[in-house]
Amino acid sequence: MLDEPLRQSGGYIGQSVPRREDRNLLLGKGQFVADIQLPGMLHVAFARSPLAHATIGTVDVDSALAINGVHFAASGSDVCAELPPINGMQVVTPQGWRDRVDTDILIPDQPLVPEDRVRYVGEAYAMVAADSRYIAEDALEQIEVEFEPLPPLPDAESALKDDAVLVHEQLGRNVAALLHTRKGDGADAMESCPHRLSRRFVHHRYAAMPMETRGVVAEYDGRTDTLTVWSSTQVVHWVRREISTALEMPEERIRCVAPDVGGGFGGKGHVYPEDILVAWLAKKLRRPIKWVEDRHEHILNAAHSRDNIYDVEIGFDDRGKIHVVTSSFIVDSGAYTPVGAGIAGNSIAHMLGPYDIPHYETDCKVVLTNRTPNAPYRGAGRPEVGFAMERAVDIVANHLDLDPAVVRFRNMIPPEAMPYDVGLTYRDGVPMVYDSGDYPEALRRALDALGGLEVIRKRQKDAWANGKYLGLGLGCYVEGTGVGPFEGATIKIDSTGKIMVATGACPQGQGHETVFAQFAADMWHVPIEDVYVTVADTADITLGYGTIASRSTVTASGAIKIASDKIQEKALTIAANMLEVGEADLEMRDAGVGVVGIPDMHVTWREIACAAKPGWDNQRPIGVDAGLEATSYYEPPTVTWAYAANAALVWIDTDTGKLEIEKYVEVHDAGVLVNPGLADGQVKGGLVQGLGGALLEELAYDEQGQLLTGSFADYLMPTASDVPPIEVLHMETPSPLNVFGVKGLGEGGAIAPPVVIANAVCDALRPFKAELNSTPVRWQDIAAITENADRQQNMRADQEA
Template identity: 40%
Template sequence: MTATTEAPAPEVPGRQNVVGTPLRRKEDARLVTGRTRWTDSVAAPGLLHVVILRSPMAHARLTRVDVSGALQRPGIVAAYTGLDLVDDFGGLPTAWTVSEDLKTPSHFPVARDVVRYVGDAVAVVVASSHDAAVDAMEAIEVDYEPLPAVLDMEQAMADGSPLVHDDIGTNTCFTYHEEHGSYQASKAKADVLLTRRYVNQRLIPNAMEPRSVVVDPTGAADSFTIWSSTQVPHFVRIFMALVCGIPEHKIRVIAPDVGGGFGSKLDIYAEEAICLGLAKRLHRPVKWTASRSEDYQATIHGRDVIQDVEIAATSDGKMLGLRVDLLTDMGAYLQLLTPSIALLGRYMYPAIYKFETHSFHCTGVFSNKTPTDAYRGAGRPEATFAIERAVDDLAAHLHLDPIELRRRNWITHDEFPYTTVCGLEYDSGNYEAATDKALELFGYDALRAEQAERRRSNDPVQLGIGVSTYTEMCGLAPSRWLGEQGYVAGGWERATVRMTPLGKVEVVSGTSPHGQGHATTFSQIAADALGVPFEDVEVIVNDTAAVPWGLDTYGSRSLVVGGTAVRRAAEGVVEKAKLLAAHLFEADPADLEFDSGTFRVKGTPSATKTIQELAFASFTSHTMAEGSDAILTADHLVDPETFSFPHGTHLCAVEVDTETGMTKIRRYVCVDDIGKVVNPMIVEGQVHGGVAQGIAQALYEEAVYDDAGNLVTGSLVDYLVPAAPDLPTFETDRTETPSTTNPLGVKGVGEAGTIASTPAVVNAVVDALRHLGVDDVRMACTPERVWRAIHGARGSDDPAPAGSVVYGGATTETTAGGRLT
């Protein structure tokens, strides 16, 4: 490089960068005015409607399934049992071999001989209308020979327990162990041992749009188009080819507007195979759409993990070692990622703390319940819940302020990059800054003073303050790591950016938005990289014909991995345009500069070409550089080097009415550090939704089965999802410590709120009651549970609802309680 003195660039009307600004979402005008296309709105000529008869029994042998009555009903086209369809599809896949001892049971889309949970498919009905199909379904006769239901994880592992799968011979699906340093050595050094059992209850994901599938077999060249309300169209294509034996190139998958997923649509479902198989068999387009209560039974559930946690510490508040032993409920079968979920959190138990040692053990257990799988956060909310609850409990035991105990143990900002006890390298973070900001916003000292006053005056309404200083690992990558973990796919993402002849931009991304606002965010990134108006960018996603390569959306990966690919591909387009510009200027490319969408020759202010002009020049190709493309297009594939590690400090103040047990959130403050922000409004929305969902786990939501294995919380009447009137105003702020592992400096935000908020709320509830002798309240912290905790009913009475097997059963419930030595 030669040192030259350059004249200042001429004043041109520059464009303002849009990355970092709260632009309104491009998607919303269409979505909120109903100009949408959900899978259930897809129409096809000659469309048939599929309904599925589901087992009302948790565990039973099918001794007779007779569909002949249904065939007599008006409008009926066909009705089949599982045995009728053995040639139409095989078993459903599991994509993660988490251990050598993993047991993978056969999982057919329609049961063939035994049903294993309430909701397991028994027969399918195809009719000319949905109404006719539902009517005909009532005429199917089934004889069930009841088998004992396995509902409690601890009982399931006892000798002599009935088995969910006879042929497997055990209810233990897998065991997993990992040891980092010698926990026993830490324990020997410790003079304080905190032993606790925490329970993450079973949850129902509740995407706003229930699942739906349409398959049209009338495509050109005998091809099949599948519309599915899925997060993973690329996965659906691959696995449908394998499950149904249809060549991959004959399958096109479209995820049209998808109304939320939260992980529940990160899966390969029976109904996708059923519809594809039926469309192939009948040569007619078919549609299946779940009702809400059907979705509750037949879409995966989340969490359901019992956590035994032990912290070895010193009496002056130094945490040395952490031991974690998990029981995690698989449900009756393994869905796509079922066995991996609890394990995805295993490196997050040590969280932001400088533990010397970590011992991790996990046992997966089969039960006669709906399978579990990824639910917003997938393993990490469980980990964060356990560690953040335990740190608050340890602080109380040591008579330390919970913030102070954290300060004594967390990684300080000058220690980054920091390699944790698990061997993960956290690239960046500043826990002190986020915490200081949160404490100030919250008015921590004043609230503590009020709490002391309420305790002194024995106020029937007590105040509690809960802390959660979380971190998480998201982005789910790199491919090499995933391969080592036994996962069948990689962690890369791909994007194409191309200029159209008239100077507009198309961004093709392999991620699969289902509500997050990818079109807006990716437009912002591409617009700045190319120097074009935000409105000139179109984002193309969710169709395997238009987007042949992609690994879809989950695990807060879209921006960190997919957004990076968009940025790099856009830079590739600029490089190509620069070659063309240099050719047109008859200049050396090194003498060109690019700013705000315009190339100019250094020192020759009049020599300018906009990128749009170059797009047209490229299209006409009247004069081209040697070897250059006729279209300004570039691809980029990103395989990230590591995860991203957002963090933050969430503080919650609750008022607990000790007379009734009712908890009311008074303040909720969160300061998140997710690195650089592309669109602050979208980030704000993600945080609000995430926090609401985490509060919901803490206080409201709980999938309850009775002792026969019926899902008692079978609809939104009994499964309480809080809405705006039930939630506080969230006070949000951010600190910004850029990630050093991607060019955007961004970290994932999609799951952060959910991961952080649950322990903050439960810590607050327990904090309100600790002086009354309470050291835990099980989630959901219902008024009844809180009341029983206060009034000492715990231990002498079962705080679970009558006849229910919450937490996998009464045994689990009564083995509650911790030990402090």
């Protein structure tokens, strides 16, 4: 089917085109950073702190250097003498956001290897380079270091105490950011509410756990004074920028490539010290340098995420209509905040979700502690705030003895209210307006997919009557997607007539090459095989942003469109000249340009590209530049709003607390689906990650700030056999904000599962009047609820007797 050259009506957009990336991957021919082998390459390993908080005394690397095969060893002071820290503000917020949200931000810079103090278990204090990673690890054991322990701050609440030691003394406080915003009358609206409830909600710490860990290879070419860096990253242009700053090299002399990347999920969405250190060492030693993070390092040292505490108050009336929500929350940022207040900014913007709530007030503290730095992970602030809000909605329903589904319907923004002005400002600085969608319909479809609300409640009553426990968990959210500031695309039509597309997007398995080819093939009226897509290489496009925040389908398609329009305008002028007709008589068709209504009068892109060349006998009209090539940057007006309703049926074994998910449904709307098969996979993958976070994955710390789950023996990833039956249903409400009607969907699936599971468990255990307001949802906690209830019942029975 794909071979038909004229298959343009309807086009490729909307088709589940098979991933063009898969051929190499399935044949074992993918190339990841670990696969890169260069002659003379040295391998780096880092000595990492065993203590959460300590002053660094002397670091002696001489014995390490004495080992045969070791070529380099450096302490933090050696590194700091040559390299500046990473700027704390990798991500800047626009003025428009700072105008509308009260902010007080003090972000610490991050030393590449600290010389004076280690601030979390796993932070590097020395590095070595050797002929192999084995020898490098032998050398690490020979490094002698003196640590003077400092009081550890193992969590945010201890860091906020008045007498707490400071993680970064120069800041004068342990708060990296204070944020505050309000809508309507804010907290003042609470007084007039007939009902008010307050609760604390805790979302624990877990993290992106890509199959491929991080890794960097760098090679310096002294003849051309150029540096090539291969990094397993989501943001090649940021990595290049930070290396350029640190090494004082022009960006154009640095090429940064992300080869095949085996998952990122946000964890590879910012620049890490190792990116810069490996590049620096390649230049310093004039030898290729490789560092591949092992899994233990990844768990200790790659960014963690979530880890929020919310204090929420909610004011509502007898019908369950919510009038006001206030929240005060803290984000445990760990020792540094590489993405600043971005996660908290997301949480603030997403609390009200799909509901029409007139009054809202929130404040947030981003707190520095002696944990691993916290950065966005799939969902990025939305799963956390969603857990608080969607638990609160269920608690409201229980308080009024209403069905949680009914309370949701009563509060949801109806489709006729679209576009809906939320009354807040998004973190791109633009007032938040939900662009399109039918939120209640999504919830209706989710309930129907589980048999319908009536049937579910009947099954639940029957189960209770038989001493069994079945619960319905709901979770609804909206998600700002396709955020700016921009993405770039370069389009070139070479003399073979093929369409070359390069963008600043940086995929980690999403299928960008396929999806961007679908866009370009439709824009250029060519078979998809004529489109060549390159991604994640700074050599191919000057400016790029990268693939984070559910943005690339929206932003890169916009850039491809603008660049294509620019070239096509010129191509039509040239074609008109070639065909000796007016431009108004032309249309794009059949891999080229033809005269409307006259099938024979047609020139192909190949012919036009040849005609457009500079030099003798070109066929350009006078005044038209040579070449068919353009680079354009799309700056989206603001975000598009994806949304979803999640519902799950969960059985509880009250003897053990074990829960079993009978079925999990997500009804998801990301506007026009470019590739439904890939969209489906994205949502499902996100759901499984969300379930992992809800039930299994946990970065647990003890009171000394020691990470207790430093390997896959203890950090439990969901495996294939832990995945319940999942159904994903798609709605397609086009976004009015871009020509394709698309919205982003990369993160969506991961947002709701934690609260859906918690809500389902509480719903199943309604006879026990139980609340579970923290994650992960543990069987032992469920078992304790039923055991305590049994005990109380027995006591009552004894008393009556």
